[in-house]
Amino acid sequence: MRRRLGAGIGAAAIAAVVLFAIIGHGASMGAASTTLGAGKAAVTACDPDGITVTQVLTGINVTAVGVGGVASACGTGTISVTVNNGTANSTGTAIVPAGGGSMTVTLASAVAMKDSDEIDVAITGP
Numbered sequence: 001m002r003r004r005l006g007a008g009i010g011a012a013a014i015a016a017v018v019l020f021a022i023i024g025h026g027a028s029m030g031a032a033s034t035t036l037g038a039g040k041a042a043v044t045a046c047d048p049d050g051i052t053v054t055q056v057l058t059g060i061n062v063t064a065v066g067v068g069g070v071a072s073a074c075g076t077g078t079i080s081v082t083v084n085n086g087t088a089n090s091t092g093t094a095i096v097p098a099g100g101g102s103m104t105v106t107l108a109s110a111v112a113m114k115d116s117d118e119i120d121v122a123i124t125g126p
Contacts, residue, residue, distance in 0.1 A: 061110035072099050
C-alpha cells in the first residue's frame with residue numbers, strides 16, 4: 001500500500017514540475033507588442049472603398065473568382081485569391097490591370113461549392 005502511495009505522490013510531483021515549467025515558459029513571452037513579425041511597416045490601402053467578389057462556377061465547382069471595382073491606384077499590383085470550403089482550398093494570383101477595374105482570377109484547382117465558402121482576397125503592390 002505504501003509503495004503505491006509513494007509512486008502516486010512521485011508522479012504528482014513530476015506533473016507539478018512539468019506544469020510549472022510550462023506556465024513559466026508561457027509567462028516569459030511578451031504580449032505588449034503591437035506589430036506582427038520581426039519588422040515594422042506601415043500598411044496603406046490602394047482601394048479604400050472595397051471590391052466586389054463573385055464565384056465563377058463550372059458545374060458545382062468554384063474554378064475562378066471574379067473581382068470587380070478595383071481602384072486604379074492598385075494597378076499593376078498582384079491580387080491573390082484563396083477559396084476555402086472547410087474541406088478543400090485553392091489559390092490563384094493575377095496582375096491587376098493598370099487602370100484597375102475588373103478581372104478574373106483562376107484557381108490552381110477547382111473547389112466544390114458549399115453553403116458557406118470563405119473567399120479571401122489580398123492586393124499587394126504596386
